[in-house]
Amino acid sequence: MAGATEKKGIVKQSRPSLLHQVRSASDKGAREGHERGYGEGYFRGRAQALVHTLTEHAPQRQLRIIYVSSGKGFPYSPLDEAVVSTMQAMAIDVRVSGPKDSIAVSAVEYRADLVLVLDGMDFPAEQLIELKALAIRTALWITDDPYYTDRMSAVAPHYDYIFTLESTAIEYYQSLGCRQVHHLPFAAFPEHFTPRASPAPFQxxxxxxxxxxxxxxxxxxxxxxxxxxxxxxxxxxxxxxxxxxxxxxxxxxxxxxxxxxxxxxxxxxxxxxxxxxxxxxxxxxxxxxxxxxxxxxxxxxxxxxxxxxxxxxxxxxxxxxxxxxxxxxxxxxxxxxxxxxxxxxxxxxxxxxxxxxxxxxxxxxxHSYVKRLQQLLGIIFDRQTE
Missing domain, CATH: 3.40.50.2000 (Glycogen Phosphorylase B;)
Structure with missing residues (x-):
């Protein structure tokens, strides 16, 4: 019998040598490692193919937009970057300002079609009143609903359009007299959040x-x-x-x-x-x-x-x-x-x-910023307002 030794009528199965065991374990590890590596590589390749085929580029609108940042720095600054970078490809010109800047005067000189404000907690209501008197559209994209709605109650009614990432906050802003309130969540900005092309260096x-x-x-x-x-x-x-x-x-x-x-x-x-x-x-x-x-x-x-x-x-x-x-x-x-x-x-x-x-x-x-800003601009410029 192969692999067996017969002695006095008793058959004993010989044990694999230590070298054989090491080789078997090594071969198994190599196979498993190859399978994992192949699976991860195949996954990364498919992810990149999706990025290349599904990433959308929006058509440009003949709009001049003043974008007012939160002014708070990090962690709001990545949101500013996502919105500004996306919007620059969607409008003929985008001017970026801070909440402490004098917007009304520059909006007239710039011939702004829209003043879009992110967060809005530090943007004075007096500037919004001036912009309304100049018949310049204003929109607020609120970042932290419903967690800080108390802070938004004083400024929200001065905007022409309110966009909130929380659907249940719509009724609240309507109760304050806001006529145009819309649900608009944030999204994934591909310059920040995208699949790696190769396996990560740590796991x-x-x-x-x-x-x-x-x-x-x-x-x-x-x-x-x-x-x-x-x-x-x-x-x-x-x-x-x-x-x-x-x-x-x-x-x-x-x-x-x-x-x-x-x-x-x-x-x-x-x-x-x-x-x-x-x-x-x-x-x-x-x-x-x-x-x-x-x-x-x-x-x-x-x-x-x-x-x-x-x-x-x-x-x-x-x-x-x-x-x-x-x-x-x-x-x-x-x-x-x-x-x-x-x-x-x-x-x-x-x-x-x-x-x-x-x-x-x-x-x-x-769920890209292109989709979100298409929706925002479509609501403001393509729909008949009440």
Whole structure:
């Protein structure tokens, strides 16, 4: 019998030599490494193909626009960059100003068709009154609804058009006398959030980037020890609130507020990116005395999918208007649900990649700043106002 030794009627199976075991393990590792490398390379190639075929370029309008930034710097400055860069390709001229600049005088000299203000918390109402007297259209794109609606109540009625990223805030602004109020979320800016063309130089199983609001601390606490058994990265403000912080601080970058490109690098370097919305009724940070509920997805929803990462997010009621749960991203309801789904997709590579690619394709088609600004300009210049 091959591979066996017979002695006194007893047949013994010879054990593979140590060299044979090493070679077998090496061959297996090489095969698995090749499969992983091939799968990751194929995934990156398909993601790049989607970027090249689905990225949209809008036609230019004969418009002169004054854009008024938030004036707050980071983290609002990346939003300014996304809007200005996109709008410059959509209008014949775009002039950028700050909220403390004298806009009314320059708007007349510039022959502005529109003054578009981002955030608007520091843009004086007196300037809006002057612009209205000059019959120059004004629009406000609000960045933080419904969390700081109290601060917007005094200035919002002076604008001709209000655009809010939270659908439930529409009725609130209408109650203040605003006639033109529209839901317009943010999007994924491809200069910031896009898939890497090659595999990332470092790799995480799971990542979460965002501040440790109390609802997030309470949610993560019961599963953090099990989540941290994997290669998990967490970064953001206040994570020392977490009871297990000291135990896991080597995997938590405390009080780090990353820029968009660094954030995108982590998204691209993570198999699964967790998203969790903040609470609308957190009195420790919010200024939302009307207790307007938050039902629309946050900007991070679009940015994660824009990187071609598998997103695991809590489900807000508006989410299905933007992505198909289970098809273009994955939703969870409880801490255990999050953990079980994270582990499942970690071990089901093909399913993970297919959902991520579908989420990327949907983002490129429907959730770009080109799409958002086409909608905004279409509402202002193409519709008959009341």
């Amino acid at each position: 995480y199983d799971f990542s979460f980037i965002g501040s440790a609001y109390w609802n997030r601390v309470r949610f993560f606490e019961p599963i953090m020890d099990r989540l941290m058994k994997y290669n998990t990265h967490v970064s953001g403000l206040w994570w020392d609130r977490l009871p297990q912080y000291k135990k896991h601080k080597s995997s938590i970058k405390l009080d780090l507020w990353m820029g968009p490109k660094e954030t995108a690098e982590f998204y691209n370097s993570s198999k699964i990116v967790i998203n969790m919305h903040r609470d609308y009724d957190d009195s420790t940070v919010n200024q939302n005395s009307q207790q307007i509920r938050a039902t629309s997805p946050n900007p991070r929803t679009f940015e994660i999918n824009g990187c071609g990462a598998l997103q695991l997010t809590d489900a807000r009621s508006d989410l299905a208007s933007f992505y198909v749960p289970g098809v273009e991203l994955v939703t969870y309801e409880t801490p255990i649900d999050l953990l079980e789904k994270a582990v499942y997709y970690l071990t089901h590579e093909e399913e993970r990649r297919e959902i991520a690619l579908r989420g990327l394709a949907r983002t490129l088609k429907d």
